Amino acid sequence: MANGASLRGAEKNVQDWINLVCGVLLFISPWALRFTGDLAAARTAWVGGIVIGVMAIAALVQFFEWEEWVTLVVGLAVAASPWVLGFAAVHYALAACVVLGLIVALASVTEIWSIHNTTAIAGR
Secondary structure (H helix, E strand, O other), X not given: OOOOEOOOOXXXXXXXXXXXXXHHHHHHHHHHOOOOOOHHHHHHHHHHHHHHHHHXXXXXXXXXXXXXXXXHHHHHHHHHHHHHOOOOOOHHHHHHHHHHHHHHXXXXXXXXXXXXXXXXXXXX
């Protein structure tokens, strides 16, 4: 597939569903965990949640590998954001960003690995 399109079957998109759920949870976390008062933490959760959710929906509709790479980078950025943006003292925001960011990154890595592993095996 020269354009990187759908290298997997519809049954192999569990990681995209995980990312979608994590994106939604990240987006609502400032309200649910009551850290809307810290704008850096809240904005990180909102923007990260939107980007992760949009990439997950895009991958569910029409899969391209670059979507997983974007989601991986955003997941890692969200996980690192409490220290980079200085809201590590906001414990609920720290927990939400680190846990959900790492889950997203892990789901994306497993999907990228799966694509390349399947491609390598199929090429034999």
